[in-house]
Amino acid sequence: MTPTITAVRGDITEQHVDAIVNAANRAMRGGGGVDGAIHRAGGRTILEDCIARFPTGLATGDAGWTTAGLLPARWVIHVVGPNFRAGERDRALLESCYRRALAVADELGARTVAFPLISAGIYGWPHEDAVDAAVATIAAADTAVTDVRIVAFDTAMHDLVRRRIERG
Template sequence: MELSAVQGDITEQHVDALVNAASPEMRGGGGVDGAIHRVGGPAVLEDCVRRFPHGLATGDAGWTTAGDLPARWVIHVVGPNRRAGQTDRSLLTSCYSRALGVADELGARTVAFPLVGAGIYGWPKDDAIAAAVETLRATETGVTEARIVAFDGPTYDAVVAALR
């Protein structure tokens, strides 16, 4: 699998599947979650409500339509909320491995990932990057291209450095 870094907006990535750092309720939120729901339109939320009436567990993944996004699917993952005391790193790495598993089930070959947990959930950015890179490299998958999408320059530079 080709693993790369991209600086930009995840909602503008032309891939088979976008990964969303979702809230456990699966009803939209802030950060990446809010952006994906805004750009994807009401179809994303409607599919979340239908597929996940009771939400999704931390560390797990599931998919919905991508609505108006330039992708076919959104793969939703729920990262650990470090600010709420969820400090088990395996919950964070599970988001990446489970997302690849869902991508394989869907037949998705190109997938764009945010840095799960590194925003309002408070996971230290350097470890969030390390967890993403380590897990994406170590997980067996049919995905041929995975992009880690960094919104800002310093984060992009840190992801590029981790990929070296």
């Protein structure tokens, strides 16, 4: 089944969905950008769960889940995207983040999931390609997730996502 994909302009930490996806770093100990916002809004229990569940972190392209703490979601699905600025430019790793996140969502029974644009912030993945990787990979997924939101913090990125979704 293919999920419905929607572009949302807003704050991913405010999404009322079963699971939100966190663009984490390999260490899984919080950071900046989306990762920092999720840890701040969700509270200490997310970090504690990351430490307990991922003592050595996660590999690039992989995903795992924790509690969502104080967030309106039930779970946080953490993915580690490739760092384009550091030379990690294999698009297959970026696509893997979306596929693995949806697989984890299926394992959890999550039907509604909110994604940020993975690797498109501090990791420097070119925006057009980041959006294309997100939409194409989610649209091609065989998943029980019915509703996927791609949440963009600013208007320009939201418009880019919306246009890509409309193209199909």
